[in-house]
Amino acid sequence: MMGSLILRTAARFLLPLLLLFSLFMLLRGHDEPGGGFIAGLIAAVAFALYLFAFDAARTRQLLGVDPRLLLGLGLLAATVSGLPSILLGEAFFTAIWWPIDVPGFGEVKLSTPLLFDIGVYLLVLGAIMTIVLALDEAEEE
Amino acid sequence: MEPVMAIVVGALFATSIYMMLRRSIVKLVIGLILLSNAANLLIFTVGGMKRGLPPLIDEGMKMPTGGWADPLPQALILTAIVISFGVLAFAVVLIHRAYEVVQEDDLDKMRSTDT
Amino acid sequence: MNPDVALPVLIPFIAGALSLVFYRSLSVQRWIGILGTGALLVASIYLLYMTYTQGIRVMAMGEWAAPFGIVLVADLLGAIMTVLAAILGFAVAVYSLATISRDNIAYGHFPLIHLLLAGVCGAFLTGDIFNLYVWVEVLLVSSFALLILGGERAQMEGAIKYVTLNLLSSILLLVAVGLTYGMTGTLNMADLVGKLAAVENQGLVTVIAMLFLVSFGIKSAAFPLFFWLPASYHTPPVAVSALFAGLLTKVGVYALFRFFTLLFDHDVGYTHEILLWMAGFTMITGVLGAAAQYEIRRILSFHIVSQIGYMIMGLALFTPLALIGGVFYIMHHIIVKANLFLVGGVVYFLRGSYDLKQIGGLWREKPWLGLLFLVPALSLAGVPPLSGFFGKFIIIRAGIEQQSWGIVAVALVVGLLTLYSMIKIWAEAFWKAQPEAHAERAAQFTAALPTRSLVLMLMPISALALLTLFIGIGAQPVYELASAAAEQMQNPQIYVQAVLGDSQ
Numbered sequence: 001m002m003g004s005l006i007l008r009t010a011a012r013f014l015l016p017l018l019l020l021f022s023l024f025m026l027l028r029g030h031d032e033p034g035g036g037f038i039a040g041l042i043a044a045v046a047f048a049l050y051l052f053a054f055d056a057a058r059t060r061q062l063l064g065v066d067p068r069l070l071l072g073l074g075l076l077a078a079t080v081s082g083l084p085s086i087l088l089g090e091a092f093f094t095a096i097w098w099p100i101d102v103p104g105f106g107e108v109k110l111s112t113p114l115l116f117d118i119g120v121y122l123l124v125l126g127a128i129m130t131i132v133l134a135l136d137e138a139e140e141e
Numbered sequence: 142m143e144p145v146m147a148i149v150v151g152a153l154f155a156t157s158i159y160m161m162l163r164r165s166i167v168k169l170v171i172g173l174i175l176l177s178n179a180a181n182l183l184i185f186t187v188g189g190m191k192r193g194l195p196p197l198i199d200e201g202m203k204m205p206t207g208g209w210a211d212p213l214p215q216a217l218i219l220t221a222i223v224i225s226f227g228v229l230a231f232a233v234v235l236i237h238r239a240y241e242v243v244q245e246d247d248l249d250k251m252r253s254t255d256t
Numbered sequence: 257m258n259p260d261v262a263l264p265v266l267i268p269f270i271a272g273a274l275s276l277v278f279y280r281s282l283s284v285q286r287w288i289g290i291l292g293t294g295a296l297l298v299a300s301i302y303l304l305y306m307t308y309t310q311g312i313r314v315m316a317m318g319e320w321a322a323p324f325g326i327v328l329v330a331d332l333l334g335a336i337m338t339v340l341a342a343i344l345g346f347a348v349a350v351y352s353l354a355t356i357s358r359d360n361i362a363y364g365h366f367p368l369i370h371l372l373l374a375g376v377c378g379a380f381l382t383g384d385i386f387n388l389y390v391w392v393e394v395l396l397v398s399s400f401a402l403l404i405l406g407g408e409r410a411q412m413e414g415a416i417k418y419v420t421l422n423l424l425s426s427i428l429l430l431v432a433v434g435l436t437y438g439m440t441g442t443l444n445m446a447d448l449v450g451k452l453a454a455v456e457n458q459g460l461v462t463v464i465a466m467l468f469l470v471s472f473g474i475k476s477a478a479f480p481l482f483f484w485l486p487a488s489y490h491t492p493p494v495a496v497s498a499l500f501a502g503l504l505t506k507v508g509v510y511a512l513f514r515f516f517t518l519l520f521d522h523d524v525g526y527t528h529e530i531l532l533w534m535a536g537f538t539m540i541t542g543v544l545g546a547a548a549q550y551e552i553r554r555i556l557s558f559h560i561v562s563q564i565g566y567m568i569m570g571l572a573l574f575t576p577l578a579l580i581g582g583v584f585y586i587m588h589h590i591i592v593k594a595n596l597f598l599v600g601g602v603v604y605f606l607r608g609s610y611d612l613k614q615i616g617g618l619w620r621e622k623p624w625l626g627l628l629f630l631v632p633a634l635s636l637a638g639v640p641p642l643s644g645f646f647g648k649f650i651i652i653r654a655g656i657e658q659q660s661w662g663i664v665a666v667a668l669v670v671g672l673l674t675l676y677s678m679i680k681i682w683a684e685a686f687w688k689a690q691p692e693a694h695a696e697r698a699a700q701f702t703a704a705l706p707t708r709s710l711v712l713m714l715m716p717i718s719a720l721a722l723l724t725l726f727i728g729i730g731a732q733p734v735y736e737l738a739s740a741a742a743e744q745m746q747n748p749q750i751y752v753q754a755v756l757g758d759s760q
Contacts, residue, residue, distance in 0.1 A: 037223060066279065068276055068279045068364070069276070069277060069279065071276050072273050072274070072275070072276025072277035072278075072279065072367075073273075073277060075269065075272065075273035075276060076270065076273035076274065076277060079266065079269045079270050079273060080270070082262075082266070083266075085318075086259045086262070090319060091315055091316050091317060091318060091319045092259070092262040092266075092315060092317055092318070092328075093317045093318040094318050094319045095318065127227065127230075128230070131230050131231075131234055134234060135233070135234060135237060138237060138238070138241065161420070161424075166416060169416075169420060173420070173423055173424075176423075176424070176427050177423075177427055177430075180427045180430045180431050180434070183431055183434055183435075184430070184431075184433075184434030184437070184438075187434055187435055187437070187438030187439075188434070188437065188438060189438070213437070213443075214434070214437065214438075217386055217433075217434065217437070220386075220390065221389075221430055224390065224393045227397060228393065228396070228397060228400075228423060228426075231397060231400055231401070231419075232419060232423070235400070235404065235412070235415060235416065235419060236416070238404065238407060238412060239412035239413070239415070239416055242407060242408070242409050242412045243409055243412060243413065248416070251412075251413040251416065252413070253409070253410060253413060254410050254413045254414045254417075254487050254488065254490070254491060255487050
């Protein structure tokens, strides 16, 4: 493969950093710039970098699950996040909040928009990895 | 600012259509990419361009004070960018597969399904 | 709030997501395919019932009130289209059990069908023009992927043209939406009714109307923008072709009906005159194209184009009767056209070819298949008492009342030529003897087809044929439904009142 020693070493160190940064972007997204889409892109970039440095087989192994599963789970989470509001008799996709107190940390606001964002995150990651892996595997053949 | 943007948008549309009329499928996709960018820039321009007026509401107020830039065109463009990103990723996969199957980059050689 | 409006969008999304989650198990995907589309059918019929009894159903997403938030609106036109989409989705899901190869299912046939249906239903039910663009993209992306599943050479070549022209039309739609927003400052359809009328320079409104016309004209394959359709629709597996034939172009037609009754009725003499010319040429070019073809799916593809002309003619005449005829024709056409493709698929699985020169002898061997072909075929041509006769009758009568003799003549001649094409398929595939040169291949295919698959294919075909008979023989209730829908289209104020309520 084309990966040089420098790229491989850098990819090893950058991958966890990028993934951590993507989670940070995902969670700060509700009130500040960020959110599921951009975080999903960053996570996908992390894996794509690994793909460039190594190969498709190792990237799949690192990903652990098939990207189609990520796609499905993401779509499911994003769609389901609209349902609680219907069950409570409100309009589809009305935001519902469940604040909980975590001792020693403060208040954590769980909500349906958070679930939606996580869904978008997984969806974007899954979709991009499906495409990038398919292209790369077609090249390797 | 608007006249400059209008010229840029026009140039983008013209370039993209020129690219799409070429016979190569790679140039076709480049044309599509330029076309979606031209459309986004057009929305941005017709949405009204204002400088330094973020649409933020001050603490305790119900309406933003003074002028504000319309945030909706940007939301539209963002959505359109996301969609065209997905579609164009698909288009790249498509021309790659098509090239593998047909062994040809030339649209004029892909006429077996025409009537 | 009315959750029934959101269900036809929600159910296919959840079904699609679930079948992606179970990507490993083909049988689970098949079950979700049947259950998901079945649930969609139930939900859409319930929505139609509620819309018919209680008036237009509206739901503001996330409680953001119209005109600022996105609304889902089900008026009768939208609800009828949703029911038709669900019927077709269910029929194709059953048909797919027998005809779609394991590879194609493993590559995502069922999730894509669900997402396509979600996009189609969303486009029918949204009350926001930008949101319409988003739904159109959802259904387009799914259709792109469905078109190339299998990866044969013809599919790739067809897909490149299909993708390019449809993307071009989407971008035109986006540009038109952007310009509309720049001019009026709103995207909500109900709000636009008043805002567009208040625009000072009505010439600009006409320009935007023309942009929408070109964009939806490409999507609905109207003359002179139809070339992508005959180049691509015959390439994918026949179940997919049937779904495309029934639904995709009709999204364009639906959008034309929506936009040119609700929003752009300020200059009917200009816009609808253009529509009328488009309708006439669409009919003629489609039917003449079909007459030159000798392959079942290509003949049927060209006939989609010619039938689109009748629907646009209903819209273009723009009288109450013509609109009723248009809605009636859409209902009839979606069911009949998809059914013809499905029958064509059975012919292929019995004979191993779609080429009329290579097949024959089906009437002797399988007379019931001949009958199942004749019902939709004669209905398409407009033979009484089948559904197509009443559709054509209403539209042509509206044309006579308007004294538009030219278009009436075209519609009548095109009906005759449609009959010619259908008789051609009948005579070649069913009536004449099987050509000797290809008899061996045909016998192999017939022998290789398991009875279970045949039954699975015939179930949706028979159900759709019965529906055709029902629309024809029981035309009165269907006519009343169509006329109620047309009445809502004639009076945009009903729609505006339902969406904006008392804030107007």
